[in-house]
Amino acid sequence: MDINSRIEQHFHFAIYKPFGYLSQFVNNGQKQNSKKLLGELHDFPLGTMAIGRLDEKSEGLLLLTTNGKVSNAICSGNVEKEYYAQVNGDITKEAIQQLQKGVEIGFNGKKYMTKPCKAFKLFDIPNFPERSKKIRDDRHGPTSWVSITLTEGKFRQVRKMTSSVGYPTLRLIRIRVGDIYLNDMGIGEVKQMEDLPSYI
Template sequence: MRLLALNKPFGTICQFSPHETRASLADWVKVPGVYPAGRLDSDSEGLLLLTDDGALQARIAEPRHKLVKRYWAQVEGAIDEAALKKLASGVDLGDYVTRPCRANHVEPGSMLWTRTPPIRYRAAIPTTWIELSITEGKNRQVRRMTAAVGFPTLRLVRVGVGALDIFSLGLQPGESVELRSNAPWDGVV
């Protein structure tokens, strides 16, 4: 079994086949036979796990296993406690209601890399960073959740999957590392 952790750069699509206008996983991962366990939209960045083991891929990606995925979202506006409580209790997105999750403020400081290209800066509109820990992973879920409570996401970074944390792995955008089977995450994912 092989398991890789990749810091997926902004603008990269979660497929290995070439794309006309965007980078693909093949531009960053040279290990044959591995596939993403879950997805990140091209405009999202951060921790993406890849494996050659179908059972492990299912344990990571399928919501029924309730593996926690942590995201840092830079949202437009100064998000308040009432909006964080709405996020935490579950948000009605029209086609489904999200599961309860953890939602809190976070200060990335120097831990977070600079995005290329940077987000649009507007001096008159503040931004806030929040952390969401969810056990689902539906299409554009975090972006839809923050928009539903009035704070659209400007930048979205997956910082953790299960016990794995992108910062403890020390990965910069485009870098990957193969995880050992006896690593501390073993049995948690």
């Protein structure tokens, strides 16, 4: 077989990123020696990268791959990412409608209007594993859960969106990327996947 026609083998993973972990494998020269990195969760192959990111305080589904082309296709396309956010207060119908239409947030020192998105209140409390850092309980006022589905992904966008309508996020979990779901994965669990199509 000609060496140029040989198919390069790639590896793909779905993980439940825990609270307190950075969505990266190296510190990039920053003073982050105390920060937890993805490499602590599993013995990943050389060249593994996160497809998109979840900030340090966010949890849930994070896809990893050694194929940069797949990563770029998913990040640059219109792939839906669904998040469940536990917010401070009993979120109203009016606030949900604002989220759906788009809200103004700050991004890179400028004002940014988010694109219209899918958003609805969850009336059944999701059954997620307990977070390593405890969430305040209802003795300090009510909380509620909302589903927000985006095709864009500005830094800390969901948190900024809920704050802009008066309901700061207390816990944020990504449950879906395209057709791939978090389902019943445990915190820190790693699943190797046979394929990770760019059209998810």
